[in-house]
Amino acid sequence: MANMLKELEKLLSLALDRKVTMHRKLMMYLLCLILAALGILLLLLTAIGGPLKAEPQISQVMENQLSSMSDKVSEELETYTGYGLQLSRELGQDIEDFLDEKGVSVSDLNDQPELLLEIQKMMYSELNTTIRLGRSSGVFAMVNATVNTQITGADKSRCGVYLRLINVSSNVILSPETILFRGNTEIARENGLELHNRWNMELDVEGLPGYQGLEQSETGYYWISRMSLKNTWEDVILLLVPMYTDTGEFLGVCGIELNAVHFSMEYPATASPYGSMVTVIAPVENGSLRLDQGMAGNTEGTWLDNAESLSIIERNAYYSTYRSPKCDYYGIQMPLEIPGSGGQEWAVAVLIPRESCDQYILRNKACIMGVILGFTLIMIVFAWLLSKKFVRPILESFQDIREGQQTAHGNYRFAELEELCRWLEKKGKSPEAADLPPNMVELFEHFAGNVKTLTPAEYNIFQYYMNGYEVAQIPTAACISMSTVKKHNGNIYRKLEISSNDELMMYLDLFRRCDCIEKLQRDEMADASETETGKQMN
Amino acid sequence: MLVDCSTEDKFQFSITCEECGKVWKSPAIVFSKARIPPATEGKKIVYATIYGREKKNAQMKALKAGEKSFSRCPICHRWVCDDCFMVCEDLDMCGQCAEKLNEKGSIVGKI
Incomplete structure (x- = not known):
């Protein structure tokens, strides 16, 4: 185990000692700069x-959320509509059969409490089944007749039964779970129902918008906008379905x-x-959501009030901004396919307080910008x-080279720099020593030894060659004839053991290239010769 | 050093060895307008200017050629021919100076 650790340590030290090339370091530097530039761009x-x-x-x-809530609302309303239509068919048929059996028409039921009680009993049976199956908060049915036509307001009063759930806000099923809101007390007594604390004998159609329309024509069913139940604190929306005989006679609703x-x-x-999301359904009028006529889900966490109307003040690519008297909301809406009274269009919407x-958008933006900035x-x-790390070793290495210390430690952090230093070191060495x-x-x-054997006169000529003169230039420079130069050349060639001027030039060139020309120099002779030549020229 | 031996038709110069009296003459260079009489007085002036210019060039050439045939003794500063100039060990000089200074050497002109 100890050996393994030692080996690992060795490997690690080897990896750390590996020279980083300038190329790689430069790439890392450029990458950092590019990422920084990208960061700045993202920041902007x-x-x-x-x-x-x-x-x-x-x-x-x-x-x-809207998709989910829209499906749920549509399904619930369609279910209620289905139950309502079924109730209408069955109750209509029962009442028609009853009227046929008794040989009377609907209008004949006015001021006939016994007959109306029997009809109410029929109604209770169907309504009780519907409220239990549909789990709606209430169901009702009324015939187009009243018990007493002589009393005040009899034209707005209709005989019927209205059952309501005792506690709609609880999932606990109580027994009895329904309560009689409207209807004959005999129904409550026979079926063991309690009476609503705002019980009344008959239904008041004055508060049902569109009832007259249903009464006068064979139009279809519709949902009426939100209304307050008379004498209660509760708000409801109601599905109204007319009941007709086979002959088209209006029986009731x-x-x-x-x-x-x-x-x-x-x-x-x-x-x-982003905040609390509230689901609302409401009629749409001139682009505004009439929340005062619709329903709102739980408004916890918002200032949404059922009594207000939400108008769209701004619409961007993503959502709309709704304005209410209290505050603004962001939201989106979708048409709700339910029939409204008077052709009213409904919509379901999801709203978030602006x-x-x-605040969330600002917080989110600040957070993202902070991260990018960091x-x-x-x-x-x-x-x-x-x-800094890239430049410092280069400067240090240059300093080492200047001070001639590269051979002392020879440890450079870049492979290229080490190679350069080695080359420079190699170049600096004396040729006879190494190269x-x-x-x-x-x-x-x-050759240098042979040069020493030249006489001063011959060396005088040799010096001209060392100084780069051509043969033809020497007579003029030295004030001697060409024949004198040639005579000296012959002696110089013989003593230096060369055969031609070209060979002499080649030797001198080699000495120059190897920076060894001073080895052929005779200081005292050179000075004397130069002085003499100078005098002659003068 | 140079002695002018030129005529109206050619340019030539000579150098005389100051020791033995041997004369060296430069190759003669013919004047470009030789034997062409100037038609006018103006041409005469023109030809005279050309003559001066060509003579100067010929003199330079003669000097260059003469320098290759004569050496100047560093002791007595005379111009001498190869037959009178000696290659010595320490300093080349004319035969007369070598004799006076008792310097040994070989005459350049002797093969």
Whole structure:
């Protein structure tokens, strides 16, 4: 185990000792700069609202919520509508059969309490089944007749039964779970029902918008906008379905109630990072959501009030901004395919308070910008450190070279620099010591020895050659004839053991290239010769 | 050093060895307008200027050629021919100076 650790330690030290090439370090430096530039670009884009915007995410969350809530609302309302239509068919048939059996028409039922009681009993049976199956907050049915036509307001009063759930805000099923809101007390007594504390004998059609329309024509069913149940604190929306005989005679109306409390319980506010999301259904008028005529889910975490109307003040690519008297909301809406009274269009919408959403967007933006800024700063600092680390060893190595210390430690951090230093070191060495082949060194020494055998007069001519003169230039320079030069040349060639002027030039060139020309120099002779030549020329 | 031996038609110069009296003459260079009489007084002036210029060039050439045939003794500063100039060990000089200074050497002109 100890051996393994030692081996690992060795490997690690070897890896650390490996020279980093300038290329790789430069690449890292450039990469840091590019990343820093990218960071700055992202920072700018984020600042001006670029690709990292929170709006699409918010919109996506709202769309998901809306899709889910829209399906749920549509399904619930369609279910209620289905029950309502079934109730209408069956009750219509029962009442028609009853009327046929008794040989009377609907209008004949006025002021006939016994007959109306029997009809109410029939109604109770169907309504009880419907409220138990549909789990709606209430169901009702009325015939187009009243018990006493003589009393005041008899034209707005209709005989019928209205059953309601005792506690719509609880999932606990109580027994009895229904309560008689409207209807004959005999129904309550026979079926063991309690009477609502705001019980009344008959239904008041004055508060049912569109009832007259149903009465006068064979139009279809519809949902009426939110209304307050008479003498109670509760708000409801009602499905009204007319009942007709086979001959088209209007018998009355039945329907289903959707309670505001029930809706609020069914559609709780959904907590999201952007704020509380509330689901509402409401009629649409001139682009505004008439929340005062619709229903809102649980409004916990918002200032949403059922009594207000939400108008769209701004619409961007992702969502709309709704304004209410109290505050603004971001939201999206979708048409709800339910028939409304008077052709009213309904929509389901999901709303988030603008204030909390804006706070989240700002917080999110600040967070993203902080991260990008941090990243950019780190990259800039890293690039600075890298450039410092990159330049310092080069400067240190140059200093070493200047001081001639490269051979002392020879440890450079860059492979290229080490190679350069080795080359410089090699170049600085004396040729006879290292670079020249051994026979060349001997040849040089031999030639230099031969030069020493030249007489001063011959060396005077030889000096002209060392100074780069051509043969033809020497007579003029030395004030001697060409024949004198040639005579000296013959002696010089013989003593230096060369055969031609070209060979002499080659030797001198080699000495010059190897910086050894001073080896052929005779200081005292050179000075004397130069002085003499100078005099002659003068 | 140079002695002018030129005529109207050619340019030539000579150098005389100051020791033995031997004369060296430069090759004669013919004047470009030789035997062409100037048609006018103006031409005469033109030809005279050309003559001066060509003579100067010929003199330079003669000097260059003469320098290759004569040596100047560093002792007595005379111009002497190869037959009178000696290659010595320490300093080349004319035969007369070598004799006076008792310097040994060989005459350049002797093969």
